[in-house]
Structures are given as structure tokens and as C-alpha cells.
């Protein structure tokens with residue numbers, strides 16, 4: 636079910652607004668330019684302001700608004716989640732992990748600043764995220780718990796470990812790939828949605844529905860990412876395409892082939908739309924239509 640061109644343009648425009656809002660909040664909330672340790676702070680900003688889509692902060696903002704919250708209530712959470720996401724990219728690009736030279740169309744952080752500074756900038760971004768959440772008054776404890784679960788060994792770090800292990804083991808099953816996607820990518824997107832609901836002080840049932848929506852959206856997002864690794868080009872993606880395939884990574888395309896992966900992505904999109912309905916969204920609402928936008932994305 637693809638989006639009408641006018642609706643696709645509205646979603647693009649809304650995402651553009653969310654991106655500009657995220658950039659302003661990050662600029663306000665990151666350590667100031669020129670402050671010590673100067674190189675680490677500079678590398679943090681280089682990593683953060685490299686032209687990312689800001690999808691996770693957009694989801695925080697969308698869910699917070701859907702649950703009756705304000706932009707102001709969502710700001711710290713949105714910045715925190717993007718700091719965690721950016722740290723994961725900086726560390727993932729390191730020679731000991733994916734060893735990538737290009738990210739968001741520019742040299743990766745270790746290429747621009749050296750490996751040691753890249754490790755420290757990633758560490759500092761991860762730590763800064765929790766420092767931001769600590770400023771959330773009575774909600775801080777709950778937010779910290781949700782983000783720590785999603786980012787740590789039970790979430791993103793665990794997914795990265797499975798991913799590295801699967802690359803070495805060869806011939807993954809589709810259940811293994813689904814688990815890697817869930818932990819490596821969907822856990823943080825699920826946390827973004829859940830924290831948006833928490834920031835809006837919503838009821839527990841709404842928080843659970845938000846978490847399920849983020850998880851489904853994240854699984855669909857990563858399925859499309861696996862497909863784009865095969866079908867995308869460096870100029871549009873801003874990163875090196877074909878790397879997953881060349882490295883023998885456990886991707887959806889590796890287990891299902893390209894057509895099978897496309898079919899699976901459509902099924903995951905249908906699941907995400909059902910999860911959006913669980914959150915009370917209907918066709919024409921942003922939370923619902925964002926699913927088609929992510930399914931059809933080119934970058």
C-alpha cells in the first residue's frame with residue numbers, strides 16, 4: 636500500500652521539521668564548541684551533526700504528541716536517544732567492528748579524528764545521553780531504565796555481538812536474523828516510542844502500545860536497510876553499499892534472497908500498521924502513514 640504523492644510530501648515535510656527541531660535541541664544540549672576536552676567535544680559534534688535522518692527523535696516527538704505531550708517534554712529524550720544512536724554508529728564504524736570509511740557521506744569519525752578519539756567520543760555520547768535523562772525530574776529513573784535496557788547487552792550491544800558472531804558462523808537462519816534485527820535496531824526504536832509516551836506522562840497501556848509500535852517499526856526499518864545494502868548507491872545512502880553482502884553478514888537478503896526480503900519487509904510493514912492501530916492511529920495519521928514512508932525509503 637504505497638503513499639499518494641501529496642501525502643508522501645507532507646510526511647517528508649514533517650520529518651524535515653522534526654530534523655530541524657532535533658538539530659536545535661542537540662546544539663543546545665551538547666557540550667559547547669571549544670570547551671575542554673576540545674578534541675573529544677569536537678568529534679562528538681562532528682559525529683552528531685553529520686546529516687542523519689533523526690528518525691529516532693522524530694519517533695519520540697511523534698509518540699509524545701500522539702499521547703498529548705509537548706515538544707518541550709520530548710526534547711531531552713529525543714536528544715538522548717540520538718546521542719545513543721550516534722555513539723553506536725561511531726563505534727560500529729571502527730576498524731575492530733565494521734571498519735568503515737564513509738558515514739552519512741563523510742569520513743567516519745575515526746578517519747577524521749583517529750581511533751582513540753573516536754572511541755572516547757562514542758563513550759562520551761553514550762554517557763551524555765544518560766546525563767540528559769537525569770535532568771528529567773521525577774521521570775528520570777524510568778527513562779534511564781528503558782534506555783539502558785535498549786542500549787545495553789540486553790538490546791543493541793547484544794544485537795551487535797550476535798551480528799558479529801553470525802558473520803563468523805555463516806549460513807544464518809531467518810529466526811537468527813530476526814533476533815539480530817530486533818536487538819541491534821528495533822530495541823532502540825521501541826525505546827524511542829516508549830520514552831515518547833513516558834515523557835507525555837501517558838498511562839501504562841499506552842506505553843506498552845507505543846513500545847510495540849516502535850518495535851514493529853524498527854523491524855521493518857532494518858529489513859529495508861538490508862535491502863538497501865544491496866540495491867542502494869553510495870551517493871544516496873551516504874555510506875558504502877554492498878558491505879553487508881561482501882562481509883557475509885546475517886541479513887534478510889542473505890537468508891531470503893532479494894524478492895523474499897522485499898516480501899518480508901511488506902509483511903513487517905503490515906505488522907507495524909497494526910501496531911499503529913494499537914496506539915489508536917488510523918490511516919491518515921502520521922504514526923500510521925510513517926510505516927509506508929519507511930517501507931518506500933531510498934536512504
Ligand code: GRG
Pocket residue numbers: 686687688689690722723724726727732739791792794795819820857860934
Ligand atoms: C553497540 C557498537 C554498537 C553497535 C550497535 C547500531 C549498530 C549496532 C550498528 C550500526 C550499523 C547498523 C547497520 C545498524 C543498524 C541500525 C541502523 C540501520 C543504523 C542506521 O540508522 P539510520 O539509517 O542512520 O537511522 P542515520 O545516519 O540516518 O542516523
